[in-house]
Amino acid sequence: MFYLVTDTTADLPKEFLKERNIGCISLSYIIDGVTYGHGKELDPKEFFNMMRQGKMPTTSQVNLVEAYMFLSEAAKKEKEILVLPLSSGISGSYNSLQMAARDVMNDYPQCRIEVIDTLCASLGEGMLVYRVAELRDKGYSLDEAKAWIEEHKLNFVHVFTVDDLFHLFRGGRVSRTAAVIGTLAGIKPMLHVDNDGHLINIDKIRGRKKSLQAMVDYMELKRKNYQEEDPIVMISHGDCIEDAEYVRDLVKERFGIDKFIINSLGPVIGAHTGPGLVALFFMGESR
Numbered sequence: 704m705f706y707l708v709t710d711t712t713a714d715l716p717k718e719f720l721k722e723r724n725i726g727c728i729s730l731s732y733i734i735d736g737v738t739y740g741h742g743k744e745l746d747p748k749e750f751f752n753m754m755r756q757g758k759m760p761t762t763s764q765v766n767l768v769e770a771y772m773f774l775s776e777a778a779k780k781e782k783e784i785l786v787l788p789l790s791s792g793i794s795g796s797y798n799s800l801q802m803a804a805r806d807v808m809n810d811y812p813q814c815r816i817e818v819i820d821t822l823c824a825s826l827g828e829g830m831l832v833y834r835v836a837e838l839r840d841k842g843y844s845l846d847e848a849k850a851w852i853e854e855h856k857l858n859f860v861h862v863f864t865v866d867d868l869f870h871l872f873r874g875g876r877v878s879r880t881a882a883v884i885g886t887l888a889g890i891k892p893m894l895h896v897d898n899d900g901h902l903i904n905i906d907k908i909r910g911r912k913k914s915l916q917a918m919v920d921y922m923e924l925k926r927k928n929y930q931e932e933d934p935i936v937m938i939s940h941g942d943c944i945e946d947a948e949y950v951r952d953l954v955k956e957r958f959g960i961d962k963f964i965i966n967s968l969g970p971v972i973g974a975h976t977g978p979g980l981v982a983l984f985f986m987g988e989s990r
Contacts, residue, residue: 704839705783706781711740712824713826715829723840725832725836728769731971754978764795770802775811782814786819790900791900792897797820804816817849819853826964829937831856835852858988858989861896861982861983861990864892866941889910893921898990918983923957938964938965941976
């Protein structure tokens with residue numbers, strides 16, 4: 704049985720990672736001059752409150768040294784390791800982990816390490832990890848799991864909306880003019896993660912509630928006839944649990960799905976989207 708590894712941007716509950724024996728590499732973030740990560744974390748509510756107060760966090764990818772240290776420790780105990788990090792379209796962590804994996808396999812030739820570009824983020828990445836953990840526990844080999852991922856990773860659909868356009872402006876997703884005009888007009892952008900793993904703006908909706916409903920409409924469009932044996936939907940949020948539960952209830956009512964994971968957005972992704980994000984993740988025919 705291979706050892707499964709992801710990173711903190713997968714936004715999966717810590718209890719789930721521990722229960723399923725999934726390793727997790729930390730990405731760092733800095734807010735108010737203090738560096739967090741690697742066991743020193745802010746509670747998400749506290750983090751988002753700091754952002755509401757005007758604090759501007761920065762983030763950094765997994766660096767080569769951190770990646771090597773994590774994988775070399777795992778290689779001392781495991782013969783096969785599968786690593787599923789944040790999309791290369793969003794972070795350089797994938798490249799760092801690839802290089803580190805090559806170095807670790809040179810130093811620990813008994814261990815095989817595969818690093819796959821998930822092209823996913825937040826609980827989209829988390830949902831992929833969830834599915835692969837299920838496959839592993841059913842007895843899939845590393846090669847079988849790798850083949851399944853490459854066949855299906857673009858079926859993991861991400862769609863999200865934000866409450867504050869200025870965080871998207873900081874990240875270069877919208878212009879300052881668009882942020883100012885959109886805020887005054889109550890415009891809420893709808894974004895997704897495309898086939899190259901990049902964040903792309905796909906629609907503009909007037910009003911918060913309508914933007915949440917539009918995500919569920921997008922789910923109906925993308926699910927079409929896609930069938931899963933045991934469908935699960937995941938929802939992440941930036942300290943707005945009521946809105947996440949509203950989306951859950953819409954999904955439950957429209958599609959009859961009753962299996963969900965709802966979890967707070969982590970600080971690394973949240974630094975770029977701000978408080979008020981709601982993201983919906985599901986499997987569909989296409990992104």
